[in-house]
Amino acid sequence: MSPSPIVTGADGSAESLDAVRWAARAARLHGRPLEIRHALDFPALLAGGEVPPPEDMLDALRARGHRALRTAQELAGAQGMPDAVTRLDPDRAAQSLIEASRTAALLVVGASGRGRCAGPLAGSVAAAIGTHGRCDTVVVRGDRWDEPDADGPVVTGIDGSDTGRRVLATALAEARAREVPLVVLHAWADEPPAELDRQAVAEAGRRLLDARVPDTGDVEVARVVVPAHPRRELVERSAAAQLVVLGDRGRGGFPGLLLGSTAQALLHNAGCPVLLVRTAGPPVRP
Template sequence: MTTAPVLPIVTGVDGSVESLDAVRWAARAAHLHGAPLEIVYALDFSALLAGGVVPPPEEMKDVLRIRGRRYLRAAAELAAAQGVPEVVTRLDPDRAAQALIDASRKASLLVVGSSGHGKLTGLLAGSVASAVGAHASCDTVVVRGDTWDEPGAAERPVVAGVDGGEASTRILTAAFAEARVRHAPLVVVHAAADEPQAREPDRAALADAGHRLLTERLRGHDTEGVAVEEVVVQSHPRRELIERSATAQLVVLGTRGRGGFPGLLLGSTGQALLHNAACPVYLVRGA
């Protein structure tokens, strides 16, 4: 009896500090899950087309290849230091987002970096993160913040946002898997939007309904070895998850909420977390 090969965790590198953070996070995740790691550098030859049609001279392509190989060597050495079992590097002629989306078709997880606000590089990194989060064929992690790399960060919980939609089962499956391999507690959050004028009995009824929803969604999941805390709050989901990200090592949510529609590939909560979370964000792809 043969076993199916373990799909790799894929990450991209572009020489920035943010992409090297993504490599370190991806390498540690590969070590925890016993998965190989694939590191991609996108050459983006299309950006060199003169007038949009004339191909660049081969010398310019060679410069990009040399730079890419240098970045990949440095990233592979960084990954190996994290204990990853196997590292493969690859140059891709396409643009960064498309190269990573293509690679996600044969990956178990896609990991990208995201820089802060107010910088052109941050805007570019944000566009790649949003694109792969919306279009990747596998789950995506966007590595944000610095807290995940601090001493004691491994003791922080994994936080999962559950709204009761059809994606809740997949979100909880991913959240339990991450909490289990990290030996971390799991906080499952159901947040309903604020209703300032709601009467106290109505708030109590909403809270009861939220607890019943979480109990139902958690039923069938193997909780052995994972300390689970259920949290029901009257708050906007994006605000609640952003606040909890400050004391979490990972936030897990779906790419589209219960109120989403087919054209909304990455919901408002996901977009808010990509730009404001204080820790890495794990986006569980839609069905």
């Protein structure tokens, strides 16, 4: 059975082409096929939700979609993935990619795309997939990862939750594949109470990292304990990283919580790509 693909979307925007480049490099790095989708968004054209648009309008959208896919496929080929599969989907972009996440190994999207508003916030498609995707998801942010001499570390956070083991394993695998160091951060308090024995809590954090983070021998690992706000610390460290790896929910998560506050903050503010590891249930497919 062939490995499940890395899936990305191409809408013609610069952000989506960044996602295609990142996804192609990841597919080559991990030995997976690449699938590139373009959503035609036909449901948005139904007048009153019922009356279909003229056929020549649909033909024009299909032609534009094929051009966007050709450009993306050529770009993927330049990254070492000449056999990327392309697909036109009549559905909306978010729905198309969420459906693909049922069998994909990884979804990769740009931070924003067509219809985006000015500013640093993640676009609606990235936010929807980050919240509702069924497999691990990368939102491509920043541009340092695309520099020829990019050698920043992979950064992850650990909070002591059981789901953190999967996040750590993913972060280790990414650091190993990229041949870069891994920084494992434990930021032990959002708002530390003044009366808290900070030294004792910091020592507990160090014991947690020593117990959870293995010495692999092939990945340089830095264990960092800081009495700081986890979201702020991760955002600051993302400026010099090539990838931040997070769980979609942390220790405070519960079944009804679709996306943790730290994950949301990084999706909107990180200076590098963010990999969200799905922590509810087993991975989608090998």
